[in-house]
Amino acid sequence: MSVDFKIIEKKNYTVVHFELKDKVTPNILKNMNPPGLRCSKGVVISGRGPIWLHCYLVHYYHPTSFIATYDPRVEGAIIVESHKKGYETGDVIKVDCDNL
Numbered sequence: 001m002s003v004d005f006k007i008i009e010k011k012n013y014t015v016v017h018f019e020l021k022d023k024v025t026p027n028i029l030k031n032m033n034p035p036g037l038r039c040s041k042g043v044v045i046s047g048r049g050p051i052w053l054h055c056y057l058v059h060y061y062h063p064t065s066f067i068a069t070y071d072p073r074v075e076g077a078i079i080v081e082s083h084k085k086g087y088e089t090g091d092v093i094k095v096d097c098d099n100l
Contacts, residue, residue, distance in 0.1 A: 018047035
């Protein structure tokens with residue numbers, strides 16, 4: 001597969017970081033198997049890649065407590081979907097993804 005995943009467990013969320021090994025095309029989504037996670041926690045998606053890959057991962061992790069996308073410009077992750085009180089869409093949570 002052209003995408004490598006790295007998982008980092010935190011107290012309230014799991015960071016799913018991806019790296020592209022080479023050029024990717026949308027057909028990789030047909031056989032992609034992202035890492036499974038505990039739905040009771042949130043997920044932070046981190047990685048440089050096409051927007052369609054980010055969208056796929058947001059949809060894939062929909063059952064989790066919340067989903068956030070890491071943005072180094074805000075030194076954290078922006079919540080884009082939430083099923084848990086205390087985590088609202090648009091909130092920024094501090095996440096250190098520099099060591100990935």
